Amino acid sequence: MDKVTYNGMTFVPYIKESTIQGRITEIAAQITNDYSGLRPLFLCVLTGAFPFAADLFRSVGIDAEISFIRLKSYEGTSTTGKVKEVMGLTENLEGRDVIVIEDIVDTGTTIKELVEDLKAKGTASVKVASLLFKPESLLHDVKPDYTGFSIPSKFIIGFGLDLDGLARNLRDIYVLEEK
Ligand SMILES: O=P(O)(O)OC[C@H]1O[C@H](OP(=O)(O)OP(=O)(O)O)[C@H](O)[C@@H]1O
Numbered sequence: 001m002d003k004v005t006y007n008g009m010t011f012v013p014y015i016k017e018s019t020i021q022g023r024i025t026e027i028a029a030q031i032t033n034d035y036s037g038l039r040p041l042f043l044c045v046l047t048g049a050f051p052f053a054a055d056l057f058r059s060v061g062i063d064a065e066i067s068f069i070r071l072k073s074y075e076g077t078s079t080t081g082k083v084k085e086v087m088g089l090t091e092n093l094e095g096r097d098v099i100v101i102e103d104i105v106d107t108g109t110t111i112k113e114l115v116e117d118l119k120a121k122g123t124a125s126v127k128v129a130s131l132l133f134k135p136e137s138l139l140h141d142v143k144p145d146y147t148g149f150s151i152p153s154k155f156i157i158g159f160g161l162d163l164d165g166l167a168r169n170l171r172d173i174y175v176l177e178e179k
């Protein structure tokens with residue numbers, strides 16, 4: 001794995017695709033066990049979560065459905081603090097067991113707003129699966145129920161995570177190089 005550069009910023013290799021896939025298989029086994037006999041609705045938060053959602057969804061061994069919502073709050077490497085709904089939900093969520101699929105929980109702003117909104121829609125249960133979690137960056141009292149990797153408060157890209165729309169197609173995860 002070599003360094004990569006986007007918009008003049010250099011990123012170094014951080015988590016290999018094979019390590020990511022191994023962890024996704026473990027989370028899928030946990031979900032398969034926890035939701036046995038239920039028919040959960042996976043709710044993928046676009047755009048960043050799409051590779052994680054695709055791999056996780058195909059690895060669970062129970063009947064399940066998937067749907068999508070698109071939220072946006074980051075510009076460059078920082079949050080605007082405002083979560084914009086770019087594409088909303090069409091399903092009736094009343095009585096559903098929802099598993100929100102996120103690529104990352106950073107400040108927790110996105111997940112806090114989304115989970116509150118889903119609970120207000122009469123869901124039976126709401127849990128969050130996030131590939132990445134930055135516990136030291138949290139601004140709210142939230143925590144994923146299923147976490148791929150807990151990482152320090154550094155900006156990362158790859159496996160769905162972008163820098164201004166680029167780098168989502170990298171198979172591995174990279175971290176911003178320290179100067
Ligand atoms: O915990 P937070 O500080 O709220 O950050 C997490 C959110 O940031 C990213 O979305 P982004 O706004 O970058 O949109 P994208 O998925 O389209 O890249 C990511 O997909 C999460 O939804």
Ligand SMILES: Nc1nc2[nH]cnc2c(=O)[nH]1
Pocket residue numbers: 074104106107154155156157158161162163
């Ligand atoms: N690409 C990217 N998007 C994020 N959204 C919240 N945190 C991050 C991060 O570290 N990298």
